[in-house]
Amino acid sequence: MTSADPVRRSTYRHGNLRQALLEAGLELARAGGHDAVVLREATRRAGVAANAAYRHFSDRDALVHAVSLAAMGELAHTMEAEQATLPPSTGPAEAARARFRAVGTGYLRFARTEPGLFRAAFYGRLDMTAAEAAESAGAGGLTPFQLLGAALDDLVACGVLPAARRPGAEFLAWSAVHGLAVLLVDGPLRAVQPDQADETTRLLLDMVERGL
Amino acid sequence: MTSADPVRRSTYRHGNLRQALLEAGLELARAGGHDAVVLREATRRAGVAANAAYRHFSDRDALVHAVSLAAMGELAHTMEAEQATLPPSTGPAEAARARFRAVGTGYLRFARTEPGLFRAAFYGRLDMTAAEAAESAGAGGLTPFQLLGAALDDLVACGVLPAARRPGAEFLAWSAVHGLAVLLVDGPLRAVQPDQADETTRLLLDMVERGL
């Protein structure tokens, strides 16, 4: 089942090829990560000749990069959704703590629910500009990285995290959560049972909270 | 400069093709990570027809996997070297702490020094058996994962780490260090300056020590 949906069109122009290619690329990435994003298959799904893609993406890499940003956007959505499910807390400090943990659990939920998109989100030859690009943002307009930063700011504002520890804290928390995600998704920990993964997630966030 | 060293040989048999392919694969991985390991190029460098590889590896994936294990072995060596440079410590607790940190700094040194091998070490469709395979061991016979476990055991033995926190601790420490490594090597943090990476490494290990 390589090519699906060979859309026949009557007009010579496609109309919205760039978007169609991006969506096809996202589907491919969802199924197999960034290196499952194959240009020709995307054009096939869009019902268009292979070369047409080059009118919208200079390169296969350009398509993959666009897919990366979109995948990061989906990650942001999952993180927002996780924060939205939080029960009302007792106090502001507890609320800030819960929001912070939700950033991590949302991140890991996404990685385990959409492993292909997760891998695609972080392997497109990207730098920090990608982590702050508007295309990578969720409904609230914040990228995953910015959601983490906001949660950390809240921790400081509520006195949970000493201000002296704030600088660079995003990279520490990010590293810990990202590391577990990578090990679970396509690292040596891929075989662990879901409930064990949940438990490890909890322990990891405990460690981060204590250690930050 | 695709194929180098087109070794001419007089005998029909190569003599040690498997090893030659593995070494060629390691060189390719060193230069470009696991997906730079291309079967035909490896055979070219070994001075042999492309199909000869199939007598020793069932698949390209099998070659990549062997390269992964070998790369993990090199990682183990770097970690051992890092531990070997430790100055004599004041007490056993300090020594255990230093050995533990050396595991992390060695890991990150390897990732930054040999990014290609590092990537290759962790993307070969591997599970925990790879982390404990003899091929992945260093001079001391321990794999990177086992070196970490030993360091944690020492922490417990010296009373630095409560025994109740020991179960699963390797996965927490590993996640944190691995995450930073991945973000630095081909994640969004690839552009940070070396001294900033050093500083972040230090902060990360502080966090882990406090939080474990």
Place this chain on the structure above:
DNA sequence: CCTCAATTGTGGACAATGTCCACAATTGCC
């Protein structure tokens, strides 16, 4: 309304790669 240039798609081609099949050279065991 008509022309003409810019835009967007098409078709054919090329090199590279992983992998398969049939065949050849060599080795070593009985």
Place this chain on the structure above:
DNA sequence: GGCAATTGTGGACATTGTCCACAATTGAGG
């Protein structure tokens, strides 16, 4: 000394990314 297993070779095929020349369509300016 013969014969079967092992190890390499040669040629082939499908797939992919990418390039070049060309075709269809669109839209702006006269």
